[in-house]
Amino acid sequence: MSRRSGILEFAVLGLLRESPMHGYELRKRLNTSLGVFRAFSYGSLYPCLKTLVQQGWLIEEPGNPPEDPLAAPLAGRRGKIVYRLTAEGKEHFEELLAQTGPDAWEDEHFGIRFAFFGQTSRDVRVRVLEGRRTRLEERLAKMRASLARTRERLDDYTLELQRHGMESVEREVRWLNELIESERAGRDRRETGEEPPSEHRSPDTGGLPRHQGETLPDPSDDTT
Amino acid sequence: MSRRSGILEFAVLGLLRESPMHGYELRKRLNTSLGVFRAFSYGSLYPCLKTLVQQGWLIEEPGNPPEDPLAAPLAGRRGKIVYRLTAEGKEHFEELLAQTGPDAWEDEHFGIRFAFFGQTSRDVRVRVLEGRRTRLEERLAKMRASLARTRERLDDYTLELQRHGMESVEREVRWLNELIESERAGRDRRETGEEPPSEHRSPDTGGLPRHQGETLPDPSDDTT
DNA sequence: TTCGTCATGTAATGGGTTACATGATTAC
């Protein structure tokens, strides 16, 4: 039982916006491109797809995705299902993208949101990046306060844990600063939607901060 | 319904090994010392405590912890409960500490395990650190392979996400290397159990690698 | 006397995983 995930929903809509796909294929992309940070199983994916169809954001079509349209209608047997984003789904995804509320700044969501940054405006990107930075700075302040308060009774390892944790968060903040600066400088990025000629990719931005090591339960099958 | 957590169980036993506590107090420590990396709520803590009692690893005592033994037996009302580690619990915790199986190297577990490193032997510490390093190196290899394979179709943001993620993991590996070296060099650390004079804390080790930013749902009350 | 904090709990829910069950298609 999963039904309506949140971030999984977001990622599914985002991937299907590019092109229709099988659930199987979807899961593979979820666990490679995005899956460096997060892996999903069929047990959550397929139920999620069902509810997205119920919402009217996706439609199911029999057969294979555009690349190999050889598959006959195949009415009887269980058959393959291609999921395609509807107009409503597209609209809904755009709303999700534009959201800058607090969950856009949460650790679990930030990475995946970032991966779809190419589909929003620079304005939204900057707001989300700043929100995330604020979050991390608050966290840092708490960590520092807590460390200053209880230093004596902590042993070496716990202390080192804290120290390294703080250092990591600090580095993440620095990285966000670079990203924000880069966005503000207005490097040649697409404003929204479609891809640019895909030639010049400005090499000066940065990458995702989230868990350097979190999740990743061994994607196991991505050997294509 | 939670019952038997794994890592929560581990942390609870580890904290109670130091001294008996109330559930409330336990949760506070869980969310300060350790909570920089992970927060727990009562909804998981209290049920967990119950099952640990059932296992015979803890006993419940009425009253207050050692520091203020003023509380009368208070039979009737719901009353406070102090949880104390039993001999069996202590033994069980030591077994858990000595485990070097794969879950000792998982992201979710590593941070908390590390916090209790002071209670194991150097031997176990090194094995756990090396295991973690191996894990991360495998992950890194996969990330590199995947990146090399699919580079063209990824947009700037997804690419940057990958790049930054890899960089973080690489940094974590470097940190593990320092820790391992430091352990091997045999810096003046306690071998097991009790605290040393707590004066010289070798400043050359490092800190925890796990998620720089994961979890942390705003501990909200740690102002002591 | 009321507010903050200490203190213990439960029910409903969330968002996932693992293991299982099934079967089609492709490559050798």
Next chain:
DNA sequence: GTAATCATGTAACCCATTACATGACGAA
């Protein structure tokens, strides 16, 4: 013909959270 991989799904479970319910105790 058989193994690998493609492909879809479900049931049982896991481990947590949130919101709720209850109440004692100290300080202003």
